[in-house]
Amino acid sequence: MITKDDVLHIADIAMLKFTEEEIDVFTEKFAQVIGFVDTIKEVNTEDVEPTFMVSDEAGELKDYEENETLLREEVLQNTVEQQYGYFKIIKVVE
Amino acid sequence: MDITSLKAWEMKEKLLNKEISSKDIVEAHIKKIEETEPNINAFITLNKEEALNTADAVDKKLRNNEDVGVLAGLPIGIKDNIVTKGMRTTCASKMLENFMPPYDATVIEKIKNSDGIIIGKTNMDEFAMGGSTETSYFGATKNPVDPNRVPGGSSGGSAAAVSANEVPLALGTDTGGSVRQPASYCGVVGLKPTYGMISRYGVVSMANTLDQVGILGRGVKDAVLMLNAIAGHDRKDSTSSTRSNSAVFIDNDKENINLLEGLRVALPKEYVELGTSNKKIQTLFDEAVKVFERQGSKIDFISIPHLKYALETYYIIMTSEVSSNLARFDGIRYGHRAENYNTLDELYTNSRTEGFGEEVKRRIMIGTYSLSAGYAEEHYKKALKVRTLIKQDYDNAFIDHDVILSLTSTILPFEFNSIINDPVEMYKSDLYTVPINVAGLCSISIPMGKVDGLPVGLQITGDRFMEKNIIKAALGYERAVL
Numbered sequence: 001m002i003t004k005d006d007v008l009h010i011a012d013i014a015m016l017k018f019t020e021e022e023i024d025v026f027t028e029k030f031a032q033v034i035g036f037v038d039t040i041k042e043v044n045t046e047d048v049e050p051t052f053m054v055s056d057e058a059g060e061l062k063d064y065e066e067n068e069t070l071l072r073e074e075v076l077q078n079t080v081e082q083q084y085g086y087f088k089i090i091k092v093v094e
Numbered sequence: 095m096d097i098t099s100l101k102a103w104e105m106k107e108k109l110l111n112k113e114i115s116s117k118d119i120v121e122a123h124i125k126k127i128e129e130t131e132p133n134i135n136a137f138i139t140l141n142k143e144e145a146l147n148t149a150d151a152v153d154k155k156l157r158n159n160e161d162v163g164v165l166a167g168l169p170i171g172i173k174d175n176i177v178t179k180g181m182r183t184t185c186a187s188k189m190l191e192n193f194m195p196p197y198d199a200t201v202i203e204k205i206k207n208s209d210g211i212i213i214g215k216t217n218m219d220e221f222a223m224g225g226s227t228e229t230s231y232f233g234a235t236k237n238p239v240d241p242n243r244v245p246g247g248s249s250g251g252s253a254a255a256v257s258a259n260e261v262p263l264a265l266g267t268d269t270g271g272s273v274r275q276p277a278s279y280c281g282v283v284g285l286k287p288t289y290g291m292i293s294r295y296g297v298v299s300m301a302n303t304l305d306q307v308g309i310l311g312r313g314v315k316d317a318v319l320m321l322n323a324i325a326g327h328d329r330k331d332s333t334s335s336t337r338s339n340s341a342v343f344i345d346n347d348k349e350n351i352n353l354l355e356g357l358r359v360a361l362p363k364e365y366v367e368l369g370t371s372n373k374k375i376q377t378l379f380d381e382a383v384k385v386f387e388r389q390g391s392k393i394d395f396i397s398i399p400h401l402k403y404a405l406e407t408y409y410i411i412m413t414s415e416v417s418s419n420l421a422r423f424d425g426i427r428y429g430h431r432a433e434n435y436n437t438l439d440e441l442y443t444n445s446r447t448e449g450f451g452e453e454v455k456r457r458i459m460i461g462t463y464s465l466s467a468g469y470a471e472e473h474y475k476k477a478l479k480v481r482t483l484i485k486q487d488y489d490n491a492f493i494d495h496d497v498i499l500s501l502t503s504t505i506l507p508f509e510f511n512s513i514i515n516d517p518v519e520m521y522k523s524d525l526y527t528v529p530i531n532v533a534g535l536c537s538i539s540i541p542m543g544k545v546d547g548l549p550v551g552l553q554i555t556g557d558r559f560m561e562k563n564i565i566k567a568a569l570g571y572e573r574a575v576l
Contacts (some may be wrong), residue, residue, distance in 0.1 A: 005477075014417060014462040015424075015439070016455055029456065029462055033413075036406040037473050040480050043403055048476030051485055052403040053303055054289050054534030054558070066226050074196035078428035087426050092438050 002030045097122040102168050102262035102316040109167045112156070116149040116167030117327030120211060123169045127213070127260045133241055136255040138232050139182045140214040144574045145169060148211045155209070165210030167246030171255045171264035174215040175222055175298040178202050178309070181212070185298050186230035187220045189429045189449035199296020200331065201265060201307055201324045208323040209251050213261060220451045221420065222267055222300045224248050225275055225524070226508075229453045234510065239549060241282055241471035244505040246276030249310065253280040256310045263320050264310045269300050270408055271502075271527025272537035273308030278502035278551025281541050283505030284566070285309045285317045288558045289534035292336030302333070304408075304531040314540060314568045318343050321561065326380050337559045344565055353570030354389035357563075360396040360495040368522060370504035374545040379501055382542045382552050383505035385574050386499070386567075394495065398487045400421035403480050410464050411532070416454075423449065484532045492557035495569045500526050502539040502551035530555055538571060 007026045011018055018026070072085055081088040097119055108114045125143050131137060151573055157533070172178060175185045177195035179202070184190045193476065198206070219229040227235040237245040237395065238258035245254040249266025253276035256264050266273040267423060268286040279283025286308040307324070311317040321343055330333045361383065370376050387393055425431035425445025432444030466475040491498060501547025505523045529543050530537045542552035552571070556564040 010459055010463045010466060013466060014458050015421075015443045015446050016450075017443055017456065018455075026456075026459055029460060033410070033460055033463065033473070036409055037476070039406045040241070040403050040410075040476055043400065043480050043483065045476065045479035047287050048482050050475055050481045051482040052478060053331060053333065054485060055335060057290075057335055057337075062329065075427075078193055079198060079426065080431040089426060089441065090435070090438060 002027050002034075005031070098259040098262075100262070101313050102311060102312075103319055105168060106166060106319075108161075109156070116156070116211070117146065119167050119168055120149040120213070121143050122215060123261060124260075127159075130238075130258050130260055130531060133236065134217055134238055134254050134258055135233055135235050136251040136258065136260060137171070137214040137232075138184055138186065138217050138251070141181055141212055145211050145213045152211070161177045163208030164319060165208040167207060168210055168263060169213040169261050170210045171204060171214055171216045171252055171261040172202065172212055172247050173218055173264070173266045175218060175251050175267060175300075176201060176265060176431065177210065177296040178215065179296070181215065183215065183298075184231070185221045186218045187234055187439050187449065187454070188231045189423055191231065191430065192369060193428055195296075197296065200293035200328045202296065204324045204326075210323065211536070214299060216255055216264060216322045217247070218383060219248035219453070221298070221454050222248040222269060222272055223416070223453050223457055225271070227251060227276070228510065229451055231451065234420050237280060237507050239517065240507070240547070243548070244279065245511050246279030246289045246507060248272040248276075249308070250276045252273050252310045253277050253282055253284065256280070256282045256312060262312065263316055265324075266310055266318075267297060267300070268306055268308040269304045270412060270531050271524060273310060274502050274527050274537060274551065276309055277539045279507035279549065281520070281544075281549030282312050283314055283317050283541070284322065284539045284551075286530065286537050287321065287325065287561060288335075288338075288536040289531075290326050290333055291338045291561070293326070293331040293334045293534070295328055295330035295458040299415075299419040301412040302419060303415060304412060306531070314565060314572050317538070318565055335559070335564065343561055344569070349573070352389055354386055354391045354574065357386065357391040357567055357570070359386050359391045359393050359567075360491055360498045361393060362398045362401060362498060362500065363395050364398055364401045364493075365500050365526070366395070367466060368525065370522070372386065372505065372545065375501065375504065375506070375550055378543045378545065378550050379552065381572070383499060387569060389461070389570065389574055396491050396495065398484075398491060398529075400480065400483045401525075401529060404484055404532055405525055407477045407480045407484065408528045408532050410473055411481065413457050413461035414464045415461070416457045417459075417465060420450075420454065420458055425449070431461045461541070481532055488533045488535060488557070492560070494564040496556065496560070498555040500553045502526060502553040506548045506550070526553055534558055536561050536564055538568050540568050542575075
């Protein structure tokens, strides 16, 4: 049984906030996911390897080479606040 | 002559024969867009001035008898989750409302290097999550065939723009059907290539092991034109495949050759049993199969035993990857930042809560739940194992067959705000497109007629990196029925 506290815990991990009503909806939605899980539980997957990626190619190693990177101004152009060429956030260490 | 009603390859031919200029092509499309957009809303951002400048540059090359690229002079729409340098890229979300990418996606570089002309960024479901383009922060796109109905989604803007002759070609992305289903709803061609065929560098990830860039066009030949321009291995995307470099898309394009003769066609009996409750759609499909049969294809019934678990498997994997991929939106480096917060955690949480729409938050929550401590093994890992079985089923099917035929969707484009009350029908409507992404196969949706005046798509699926088979089948069918 999924409780409201469970949902609040997940919202906390996901860094999202919800209204009371929305939280109630999620208790139902999560129950539905468990239904999905119950459905696939019936499949025998003994000795079956998981497929993370459909590709069967091994990743390749790159040689070290110098590449152009983005300019500092380009990296910073989409942030809301910047200072001295850095992203500005609030003080986290006293 | 209305240039906008031509196929892309016809425009290109006329351009190379100097019957029309690239400027003529772009101007005709801008005019069309200005007339059509108020009713359709297929674009989020337009790039008219830059498009005209690029057209001039292409015309100059032609005047100087310089070589031009395969997409020379063609106006192209780009789904707004593919980054374009100096051109706003929003993912149809408040989160990225003002995001200005400092670089081009590899597919954009390739289009530019092929002398294609990017005319604008197309509307979509927010972060590509949805099947109707109704969840866009910038308002829904309407289906040009019937403006009271959805264009499908999530690449609804791209499909609608192509269908309304606003562009001859557009790019979309397909995670569980997001190119093929809107193609079916808008009566155009939608190609989802094999996972790894096209670079995802610069494509905003939704579910990174399922996402693939796809193509929308008004004919199979046009889709192939674009595929040739953008396919290929990319060192910037470790999941792009070296096999994509050697892929051959059409063996023989001579019009007098019967491309369907000897084609080994499979019909999964699971789909036959499932069917659709719309008898008219079923009749169209049965007739399409008969076209293949008459043209000399060999039709076989096969079984994909784990198909019945595909939707659940997809749902668990997709939401898990969504929750992980969308963790990057923290309000610090880019994207919406909340005005009010007292701690760093509050900055993250408030920015995300304000920036994401309802459907996006719902999927992040479900994915976070599936991946949370104590459930990851039971939910996510289990789904990955079933994924292996689904993939093996398809591998077996393609030992003796070239293509699998099915519907693209079991339902017709529906009216806005209509909740489909039949959960079984809603469930079935995704069941034809989703397994293809789970197994990483290639697949194309092509128009196979209309029911009650609304378009219906035929889905042709092939093995990984066997695009040439689905293209052959699609071209052969297109020629047989036209």
